[in-house]
Amino acid sequence: MSWQSTTIAILILACIGYHQINASALMQQRNRRSIDLNAAHMLISDARLDKAVIPTAYKLEFTAEPEEGKFNGVVWINVTWLEPSDEIKLHVHQDLQVTQAVAMLSIYSVENNEPKLKTENVRIVRTERIPKKPLYVLHLEKSVEKGTDCQLQLSFSGQLSNETSEGVFRTSFADKTSNECKWFVATHMRPNNARRVFPCFDEPSFKTPFELKLARPKSMMALSNMPLSKTTDMENREGWVWDTFQTTPPMSTFTLGFVIGELHNIESGAVDNGVNVKIYGRRDYLEPLKDVPNRTRRVVKELQSYWGLDFPLKKLDIVALPNYYAVRPADNWGLIFFKESELSRTGVWQIAQEITYQWLGALATPYWWSDAHINKALASYMAAWTAFKIDNGAELQGKWPMTILYSLYYEFSKRYPHARITGMKYETTASKTELIFRMFNYTLGETTFRQALRKFIREKEYKTFFGDDIWSALTEQAHTNRVLCRQVSVNEIAGSWITKDRLPVVTVTRDYKKNSAVLKQRVYLRDRPHDVPDQDKMLWWIPIVLVDEEKLDFHNYTPRVWMKKEREIEIKDLPKENQFIIVNPEEIGPFPVNYDIQNWNMLAQYLLNNQEGRSRIPVYTRAKLLHDAWNLAYAGDLSFATALNMTLFLKYERDHLAWDPVFTMIDHIGRHIDSSEVHKKFETYVRMLLTPLYEELGSEPKPDEDRSQTHLRGLAKVFLCRAGYKPCIEEAQAVYKKWMESEDPDEGNPVANQFICPVFKWGTREEWEFGLQRVINFPPSRKQSERTYLLKTLVGCPIESWKIDRILNITILEDNGNFTETDIYLIFSMLTGGASGYTTLFHFLKNNWEIIKVRFENKPHLWDSIITSATNVFTTQEGLDMVSELYVQRQGEFGTAEYIIEKALRNIKEETKWSDENLPVIEKWVDNYLEQQNSEEKVKFLRK
Structure with missing residues (x-):
């Protein structure tokens, strides 16, 4: 009996019930919805299959010719009909050639209680490629009934990619030992590149077993998802063999992978459950990988412990690929490809993230890409958890979660988040969802969170899932453990966060006589004007975790109350009027908090004057207080005097996590006030703030110095230099x-x-x-x-206008041939970084208008660029008057930049309001600060 008929018979015996169950599950999935992104915002807009016919197994034979840059093969696909149809539709990339197609129906009956197989060839009357879509249709001579099985045999050929690392590609390197050029052939199927390699049903929801047979020269090695089953000589090709690998569990096409090349491995032994972990690379690059086996074993062990589930396959191979161009590693199931430089880095976070996908992505798979952001978010959260578990967060200290959180605060507070860039929206949505998982881990408790995920992964082994399934698992466990009331679901809470391109701010106004407070939520906006459409309709489920001065308990994160999409609530039984409170400590939820002035002032005084108490407030919370204060001030929701008071305790602060938001504050405020007289005073404040820190750290790193200290010294030096620190x-x-x-x-x-x-x-x-x-x-x-x-x-650093005038004269008026149009565009862009730059550019434009207009007559991109850079960055009334005068003077002459100058005038009016409100406050505070510092210096001098 042939392989094909034997396989069909086995599948009939094993899967008579499976087809019925699978068909039912697929129909249910098609009718379900999850917390979803708008279709226009999906990362992948793909050609969907209609699911009238679904795959149940693959056998793939593949031969690559790396030196010729070609490949060919045969794939046998077992399929079954869920609906009557006279066609089979599958994915084939436009660059993949299908050279032959055969369809063999399987008709089975039961005689004497035994299945009896009958095969019937059904003629393919024609094949069709759908224009501009990666779809390939086999039109059959007759309609096939529901429940019928069939085996397709398709021969194919194509070109190995040499410039990108997607689909199946080749890469070469020079072997130092033999001085020869060596080739690798490898795959990167994610997200939908399997169709570039072989005809298939290339959607994540189709999970089927794969049997792979690879041709290779005897001098090379082949690796795939599963262990090697057998090796046999190729007929009619001397020096070549076939490697047949064990059949995989059901999996999606994007998790299939293989590599062929002269691989060498570092023996690393097995993890506790016996999974065989090996690290591979080229012979010349094994030394930098020597620590990878140990790091990998530790990651696998921690993840097995978390999931309460052994690694899903018998082996895990990790390969350092030379000249690998993909942005991220290829996380094939049981076989992960890294760039050499990435795999040899210290730390475990990236290894942990890719290995997490072995469970969450390969074992349990998102049904469609609309839920990929939830999958990515949970995998990233798990990677961070693993890194903290292994090295107590040393690798991620300061990077997680604060780096992504502060970026989200900044992006979502814009009037137009993401600048309408879909890819950026996908990334920020995934990052926000990652922080929502962190929030639930705190508010539901780590035990409940872990129990829910364990149950979820067991229920979804070898299956697909929707984002709702994860939230539902958390809901069910939270109800079981009685940490969430029955009337509330995690799905509803998560949905209030994920479906909005915004974040809230909570304002706490205390009534000190009644020991109570009113909490209000609204959209957090930094950009002015705060006129975002529908902002009054946006409400969130917000956990209110509260710490008071008397207890300072930073271990209990059970919410005192939830704001259940309520605009305003009142909480009672607060501490005495002379004691502060902190809401949302440790950034449990991704939202800033504003307080009444009295509470802010009590916080500032406590951090400044109570050295022992200050250390009892964790550094993430100290950083949060600083970050919230200056961001709220920048947004116009808090006095800058109050925000700057919060920086006074920094004279005693030496943890880089608390300092990080301060550097951002210095940068943002410094740029905003650059064109005012206050700026010089502010630079003096910066020098006085940073000099003691920098001098204590020393100008040079110390032996075995912690990376965080190196990081802090570097930032302090950069900002001191920028502020005119003479030694620098x-x-x-x-x-x-x-x-x-x-x-x-x-x-x-x-x-x-x-x-x-x-x-x-x-x-x-x-x-x-x-x-x-x-x-x-x-x-x-x-x-x-x-x-x-x-x-x-x-161009961007000088503050003296003659330097800027000089470069502008050379590049524009003199038309120096050493500078390209790209250089000129870059110059305009860099001049927006400081008041000297854009002010000098404005006067240059005004004084040389006719010459520049002629020079850029046929270069609208440069004309638009100079108008933008010269007019759009002013922040004061003086700047508004200058740009307004130019607009009136040159009315009708702006051409393509007409809308740019009009928009600039609107922006400058808003910025002028900001400056009128805040510059006097900042100047008064800085004057008082400098006077006090000078008085303290005089006292020290007199004591000497």
Whole structure:
């Protein structure tokens, strides 16, 4: 009996009931909905199959010819009809050639209580490729009844990708031992690239077993999802063999993977449950991978413990691929491909994330890509949990969750989040969902959260799921454990967060006589004006976790109450009037909190004056208080005097996590007030704030110094240099001088990037002119990225207008041939970074209007760019008057930039309001601060 008929017989015996169950499940899934993104925002808009015919098994034979850049093969697909149909529709990429197609029906009956198989060839009358879609249709000579089985045999061929790492691709490297060019052939099927490799039903919901047979030269090795079953010589091809791998469990096409090449492995042994873990790479790159086996074993062990479920396959192979171009690793089931540089890095987070997908993605799979953001979010959360479990968070210290949280605060507070970029929306939605999982882990309790996920993964083994299934599992467990009332579902809570491109802010106003407080929620907006449509209709389920000064209990995260999509609630039994409260400590939920002035002032005084108490407030919460205060002030919801008071305790703060939001504050406020007289005073405040920190850290790293200290020193130095810290400028000039004195300065740049901007900002005319000549004379043989960085700093760092005028004259008026249009576009962009830049550009445009208009007559992108950069960044009444005068003077001459200047005027009016309200407050506070600091210095001097 042939392989095909034997396989069909086995499938009939094993799957008579399976087809009925699978068909029923598919129909149920088609009628279900989950917490979904709008279809327009989905990451992947794909050609869907109608599911009249579904696959139940694959056998794939594949031969690659890496040196010729070609491949070919045969695939046998067992399918069954869920609805009567005279066609079979499947995915075939436009670049994949189908050379032959055969369909063999399987008709079975039961005689004497035994299944009897009869096969019947059904003629394919024609094949059809759907224009502009990766769909391939087999039209049959007759309609086939529901429940009928069939085996398709399709021969195919194609080209190995050489420029991208998707589908099936080849990559080469020079072997140092043999001085030969060596080839790898590998696959990256995610998200929908299996159709580039072989004809298939390329959707995540179709989970079927795969049997793979690969051809390879005897000098090479092949790896796939499953262990090797047998190796046999190829007929009629000397020196080549067939590797047949064990049949996989049911899985989606995007998790299929293989690699063929001269692989060498580092033996790493088995994890507790016996799964065989091996790390592979090219022979010359094994040394940097020596620590990977240990890190991988620890990750697998922790994840097995969390899921309460053994690793789903018998083995896990991880391969460091040379010249691998994909943005992220290829997480095939049981076989993961990394870039060499990524796999050799220290830490476990990225390894943990990819191995998490072995359970959450391969074992249990999202039904469609609309739920991929939930899958990605939970996998990222699990990776962070694993990293904290293994090294107590040393690798992620400061990066998670604060980095993504602060980015979300910034993005979702814009008037137009994501700038209408779908890919960015997908990423921010996934990041927000990751933080929602973190919120539930806190508010429901880690025990409930873990129990729910364990139950979920067991129920969805070898199956697909919707996002709702995860939320439902959490709901059921929370009800069982009595940590959530029966009338409330996690689905509803999660939906209030995930379906909005916004985040809330909660305002707490205390009544100190009644020991109560009113809490109000609304949309958090930084950009002005705050006129976002439908903002009054947006409400969230918000957990109110509260800590008071008397107890300072940062271990109990059970919400005191939930704001159940309520605009306003009242809470009672608060502490005495002389004690502060903190709402949402440790950023349990992704929302900032505002307080009445008295509570803010009590917090500021406590952090400043109570050294022992300050250490009892965790650093994430100290960082939150700083971050919330200045963001709310920036948004116009809090006085800058109050926000700046919150920075006073920093004179005693040495944890980089608390300092990180301060650097962002310095940057944002500094840029906003750059064009005012307050700015110089603010820079003095920055120097006085940062100098003690930097001097205590020292200018050079200490032996075995913690990375966080290195990070903190680096940021402190950058901002001190920017604020005119004299030792920094002198150090930068000393290093720069060596370059100026070198015999051939165009041969290379010996100056570290950190020193270049201080020289161009604070240095001499001679130093800046030297930099200009290096850009003009830059040799084409050197990396152009070095020239780009030099040009950026040459233009973006100076505060003296003559330097900016000089570069504008050379590039625009003189039309110097050493500068391209790309350079000019970059120059305009860099000049928006500071008041000196955009103000000088404005006057240059105004004074040379006719010449520039002619120069850019046929270059609307440059014309629009100079109008944008020269008019859109002003923030004061003086700037508004200047731009208004130009608009009136040149009415009708702006051409394609007419809408740009009109938009600029609207923006400047809003920014002027901000400046009128806040600059006097900032100036008064800074004056008082500087006066107090000077008084303290005088007292110290007198004591000496």
